[in-house]
Amino acid sequence: MNIVVLVKQVPDSGADRNLRSDDNTIDRGSANNVINEMDEYAIEEALKIKEAHGGEVTVLTMGPDRATESIRKALSMGPDKAVHVVDDALHGSCAVATSKVLAAALNNLNADLVLCGAESTDGRVQVIPHMIAERLGVAALTGARKLTVDGATLTVERQTEEGYEVVTASTPAVVSVWDTINEPRYPSFKGIMAAKKKPVQTLSLADLGVAPAEVGLDGATSAVLEHSKRPPRSGGAKVTDEGSGGAQLVEFLATEKFV
């Protein structure tokens, strides 16, 4: 099975993140940039499928030059090769344009299965899998906590508020996964060394046949007008339990009219 995993480089969600003051885009320059955590689960799932059914795993990333670090990190887990869509004109692209670029790149990759994280930790927009599926005219099985491959038939358990849905489709398809699906492997030393030699193809917008005017800040379908820091919360009263902590807690809830 020919599997493509979408991998996004994001600012570390465990640290302070900011928007740039000049154009309101994510400040990637000052951030510690890492692989979007949810994508590691997609990579793991791809590797498991390859191990069971054979095939090839390709990492696809759209991002600036520095995203190369995340691509090498992804490759060190075990994928065979990578495609990096990089072009200065992409800076500030909205989700609609991003899906256009990724779909154009996927058109050249003939994937049976496109795997991705259910959302990125920076935007948390959760729309890319369905946007890509819509553009490619393939099925989207999203929010998977379990994926079964049987020949060309894919079956996922999709988490819902009430429980889960069992959804099936034939390949080609896009499947997005949550972090409940598996436990991603750590790259081995051998894997890290091997990743340095794995092929990474870089593609520009011209290579994909996408006009620069359709992407980036100028081609965006939405705009951030302004941003501000949310005032940090300040801690209120803190008491140490000396036998009446529970009662004191309820007293507070009562003054706030929750009890």
Add this chain to the structure above:
Amino acid sequence: MSEVLVVVEATREFGVKKVTCEMLTLARELGTPSAVVLGGPGAAEALSAKLGEYGAEKIYAAESEEIDGYLVAPKATVLAELVRRVQPAAVLLASAQEGKEIAARLAVKLDNGILTDVVGLDADGTATQVVFAGSAIVKSKVTRGLPLVTVRPNSVTPAPAAATPVVEQLTVTVGDADKLAKVVDRVAEQKGSRPELTEASVVVSGGRGVGNADNFKLVEELADLLGGAVGASRAAVDSGFYPHQFQVGQTGKTVSPQLYVALGISGAIQHRAGMQTSKTIVAVNKDGEAPIFELADFGVVGDLFKIVPQAAEEIRKRR
């Protein structure tokens, strides 16, 4: 006034969800709300009274086995047709998994911008979003097409405004391209009568400090006494104390209730990402230095296994 489409979120069991009433309330400030029901045969009838109560002047009912039997795509197709026909002032969906997914496909079909996790929307289409784990506020706008936004639950106070909706049945024509992802089974896992996590006014969450799955009964008991939902930190979920669908945080649900009670949760950034826009936060933790206390309006340092039962007892006494 021009029409504002509100795509209805509802469950089989409980009917119209609170976020739908919130969206109708918001829609009334932007124009005339029309509710759009996308579901199986007969779906709209059970919902119409509630939709009218919150001001829906019109209900578009798209009901078919195909809408129910395939994932998302048929709903987006029907909605796109409706949007092209009525040219609404805005389209609102719930900022939950399916709402975002329908909106995603609609955005591509119409080549229209999209804004998700919106907590406020002005008449001129300027939206407010809270980003980066609740640390930044962003004002944004769709610049191509109409305002297509998904609204985060608990962002608007739902206010009734009775209307008598006119029901218009939509013809549903779904092509093969929308029947690629077939729903073969739906399995209910959530039991009991607790409110849904993202919609609840009160959320009581347990973390690693709860110790084991059995002890989560304590968290559930307090939640039930406060009429709230139960949540769990990632540490608690990863340790197998509580199911993943109740996880609050960066890789789980984002909640914004009136009251958030954190029991045995240290308050790692992963967790804060999902709850720090809650109105009032209360924390119990044995470590007085735990970062959760930096957020808490009221904190108790001590053993939750003593404090929580005492609090439960005290609440019962006050009834």
